Amino acid sequence: MRIGLFATCLGDTLFPDAVKATAVLLSRLGHELVFPPDQTCCGQMHVNTGYQREPVPLVRGFVDQFGDASIDAVVMPSGSCAGSVRHQHEIIAERYGDPALRSGVARVKAKTYELSELLVDVLGAVDVGAYFPHRVTYHPTCHSLRMLRVGDKPLRLLRAVDGIDLVELPEADSCCGFGGTFAVKNADTSSAMLADKLTNVCGTGADVCTAGDSSCLMHIGGGLSRIRSGTRTLHLAQILAATRTTPYAMTEAVR
Incomplete structure (x- = not known):
């Protein structure tokens, strides 16, 4: 499977090891990782503080980066950001977007997953070969x-x-x-x-x-x-x- 990896803001700036570990894990399971270089924030912090129009460019950017039909699934090591993509992006697109953005959001959110969802529900992998004696x-x-x-x-x-x-x-x-x-x-x-x-x-x-x-x-x-x-x-x-x-x-x- 060809999987797009979304780093998230916190992953990019403070916790890159969680992002790297996601890539290592999925690669070890035999999947191809795609990391769009121009990805940015999902826009959650704007929406949560009442600035709903401002993240329109971020939502559009997410669709542009991960909407390619060659990407089978999008994963992120964050339930919070996955929730934003799956729920908030649609609200923003409906209120402030155009038909193309609404269509793109619907297409991308349908293939976006938090890490455990992707592993269990999509890849059918519960035992991923991990060893952690603690x-x-x-x-x-x-x-x-x-x-x-x-x-x-x-x-x-x-x-x-x-x-x-x-x-x-x-x-x-x-x-x-x-x-x-x-x-x-x-x-x-x-x-x-x-x-x-x-x-x-x-x-x-x-x-x-x-x-x-x-x-x-x-x-x-x-x-x-x-x-x-x-x-x-x-x-x-x-x-x-x-x-x-x-x-x-x-x-x-x-x-």
Whole structure:
């Protein structure tokens, strides 16, 4: 399969290892990766803060970069951005776009997936040959859980990882408190929500807390670092990309 890889803003600027791990994993599974060089932001942050007309060029750019019929599927290591492409892009195109943009958005959103969705639903791959001999807990991010409804797909992938000690996270479906600009505009509430999440993560005794969104991991990881918990955060893609020969490919999660 020929798969277009969307890096996302956070992946590009702060967490490139999650993007690299996605490419390594899918290539190892025998698929051809395409990385359009002119890709930009999906526009989610504009829409979420009320600027719905401004991301029209970003939506148009996404369609231009990934709408090629030779690209069978589009993947991103982010439930948040996948949710934006699948839901917000259509709203923007309908309100401020033209017929060509609306048609392009419909075509591209139909083949856009978050990583666990692509692996399980499209590629039929649950055991991806990963090896990660550490205690891990999984945080299901809000967009992946409530917007994309990925369900237990990430957990199914993690359970198939050789050597892993996967422990259940108490109150897993509770928000970590990030929510993009929510964490900035409502800092006290966000911090209280994060404190609850940190208590639950630390209570598992996990070496690593993983998720499918770097944004939530950034928020949780910052909190874990400040309390010197000893628990690190690591994107799901990086765990799935790890093997016996490349045990910590592109990561320093566990020291």
